[in-house]
Amino acid sequence: MAELAAVSGAGARGERIRLVRALLAAATRDEQDLLLRLLAGEVRQGPSTPWPWRASPGPPGSPPQNCGAP
Numbered sequence: 001m002a003e004l005a006a007v008s009g010a011g012a013r014g015e016r017i018r019l020v021r022a023l024l025a026a027a028t029r030d031e032q033d034l035l036l037r038l039l040a041g042e043v044r045q046g047p048s049t050p051w052p053w054r055a056s057p058g059p060p061g062s063p064p065q066n067c068g069a070p
Contacts (some may be wrong), residue, residue: 001023003019004016004019004020007019020039023034023035035057
């Protein structure tokens with residue numbers, strides 16, 4: 001994905017297409033589905049709670065805690 005993001009300049013469109021095809025060819029069907037949704041912006045990558053909130057270090061289901069940032 002980093003390589004894909006770094007592509008620019010003349011021929012960038014063709015190179016991006018080549019990279020995406022190679023990525024999808026190496027992925028399972030489930031991985032392909034996730035990758036396509038990530039690339040289309042349908043799925044967000046990363047934590048589901050906004051900063052400065054972090055998941056509680058407590059047991060599953062415990063509420064998030066403020067990490068002290070403003």
